[in-house]
Amino acid sequence: MLSTLRSSFDRLERQRHALLDELLAHTQAQLAFVPSPGSWSLAALIQHLVLVEEGTLEFLTLKAPRPANGRTLVHRLRWVAVRLLGPRPIRVKAPNAAIIPVTDVPVEKLVARWEAARAALESYLARITEPQLDLLVFKHPIGGPLPILDTLQFLEMHLIHHGHQIRRIRAAPGWPAAAPTAPPASAIA
Numbered sequence: 627m628l629s630t631l632r633s634s635f636d637r638l639e640r641q642r643h644a645l646l647d648e649l650l651a652h653t654q655a656q657l658a659f660v661p662s663p664g665s666w667s668l669a670a671l672i673q674h675l676v677l678v679e680e681g682t683l684e685f686l687t688l689k690a691p692r693p694a695n696g697r698t699l700v701h702r703l704r705w706v707a708v709r710l711l712g713p714r715p716i717r718v719k720a721p722n723a724a725i726i727p728v729t730d731v732p733v734e735k736l737v738a739r740w741e742a743a744r745a746a747l748e749s750y751l752a753r754i755t756e757p758q759l760d761l762l763v764f765k766h767p768i769g770g771p772l773p774i775l776d777t778l779q780f781l782e783m784h785l786i787h788h789g790h791q792i793r794r795i796r797a798a799p800g801w802p803a804a805a806p807t808a809p810p811a812s813a814i815a
Contacts, residue, residue: 627751627754630775635747645675649668649733661801667795674725678781683747686747701769704769709783712784712786715794721768751774760773764776764777
């Protein structure tokens with residue numbers, strides 16, 4: 627894999643592992659907690675993240691790359707706006723129904739699906755050559771056509787963006803307390 631792609635992919639993987647470590651440390655009640663009607667639980671948020679990455683991978687593998695001259699000045703400006711606003715704690719409506727969680731899926735299955743999507747992404751990236759770096763391989767709903775490095779940056783920003791949502795969910799009224807831990811054996815005697 628090209629070093630620029632390896633660096634971006636490894637950073638994305640570290641980010642995903644840190645997010646999963648944080649999320650999987652919650653109780654089942656916390657993962658299922660819905661702060662208000664129409665809001666997502668942490669489990670639904672995990673499903674959304676998986677759906678986005680599976681959808682991105684599907685686009686990458688099914689659509690033919692296009693020459694960079696297909697990216698207009700308007701697309702470039704919109705991508706700059708996405709890069710500036712994406713990581714901020716601004717609520718944004720999901721642009722596509724395919725990435726909205728609709729059913730309860732066990733978190734363990736979501737983690738396995740995310741692992742599979744990332745393995746497939748790594749395999750895809752390993753086949754990219756230097757001349758292909760500038761080809762347009764993904765279409766962001768707002769930012770328009772993107773080359774692969776910008777696509778990886780989008781995935782990073784997407785995780786950062788939803789980190790803010792995780793904090794909002796945990797700060798919501800009614801957030802379930804963690805299960806009390808058993809006292810140490812020395813305290814019982």
